[in-house]
Amino acid sequence: MESLKDKVAVVFAASGEIAGAVARSFAQHGAKVYVTALNLNAVKALAEEIKANGGRAEAGKVDALNETEIDTYLQKVIADNGKLDIVFNGIGSYYKDAGSGTPTTIATFEQFMNPLQRICGSQFLTSRVAARYMIQSGSEGTILLLNASMARTKTPNMAGFASACAAIEGLTRVMAAEFGRHGIKAICICSGALMETNKISGMINDFAEKFGISREEMALNYTRFDILKSGPTLKQLGETAAFLVSENGVVFNSHVVDFDCGKLNLL
Template identity: 85%
Template sequence: MNSLKDKVAVIFAASGEIAGAVARSLAQHGAIVYVTALNLDAVKTLAEEINTNGGIAKAAKVDALNETEIDNYLQKVVAENGKLDMVFNGIGSYYKDAGSGTPTTVVTFEQFMNPLQRICGSQFLTSRVAAKYMIQTGSEGTILLLTASMAKTKTPNMAGFASACAAIEALTRVMAAEFGQYGIKSICLCSGALLETKKIQGMIHDFAELSGISEQEMTKRYTMHDILKAKPTLKQLGETAAFLVSENGIAFNSHVIDFDCGKLNVL
């Protein structure tokens, strides 16, 4: 369980369930994990949990949409460790702010742009600043981005979110081509709906009410295209991330990794 021993990882938006799962797994495999978010109390609690379980974690308040804060924090991490081995950004967007579930003819321009600016924009900022310090220090690290399967499905009423997801995949490929000469990998983890998360449960509840059906029936709609009966979990996602950033994951670069156990409706 020491495949990441002495590696230095920074997790942005670590107050979220996905980023928290990634932080736990990286720490469990030996990485020194810096967990950041706007909600300092949440990441302090996460860091305490990791430290109690034998890992090494430090918490800080960082706005993943503020390039100055991102730069200052990563500069501090590099000053403390002399390197930066991996970065992950788990930022999300409240589905109503992103216009999800709203017809394209009705959704506002602001709603359409919200996930592009917030989700893709944040991934752009944290990735490029991390790459700068990896290049400066000769850290042949990994930039691990996060997107959702909406980029490759034909789902109505998701114009803004789907566009942002596709943009993140394209950004991954561009950065892999740019930073590969420095030994830096760029990989995109593409997650399907994780039914155990509060965000998905909230969407199921709201969409069920809007559709006039039960939450059970709405859940079936989320899973109707599953190839396997198995459902991916947060813990498995964290372990997948730990593998991708380890030496064992060296073959993955510029790739978009579908984390969904297989979907009939995902290209």
């Protein structure tokens, strides 16, 4: 099924597991995908994988926190294609840098600000530069943002990360309201913990050691509120992203879409 046939997509931070899954899905559904990251070798390998599977992809080195680099790269995409249909940013933050797991009374101001500047800040930069080029080129595209369910759970010791996630939800709604008159959509995927990822696995191992409990007991903190027996997967996230940026996904414009298979503790 080529629901994204002839669409032009740019994926930032594509060296990560989530953005990589999204890029693969975009390509499988027919989009021409530009995969970018600081780690050029990683996105080159991703682009080659996509092409080996019959897709179209090009790799580039872009710092998703550098507005000049973002602008230069998107200008190239527009010059090559005359339009920009889809932008997705999968940037994350190392949990220790963000003070995750540290009580609010102990976490430093730098730790609190880290995810706000890095995660929300990067989403702001890539989204607004993309919107400029979508407006200039008449591309009625989709800006797809990413955050985590921490925005709406009552989880202690996660002040910076939870605040950044909530900020991204607000940013999504503001941009949808601003850019809608140009036919540009803004949607946010709010992902629950993806248990297969290295990031979640690493956090479980580290927190289990920190609190002196077993890995299995620590893992229950991520799944105890699941409504179903199985949680979301990377492949499902990629497919969800592809649907949201397709013509049928337009009904979710301005929305924050929960991606977690259902949680009892999510507001």
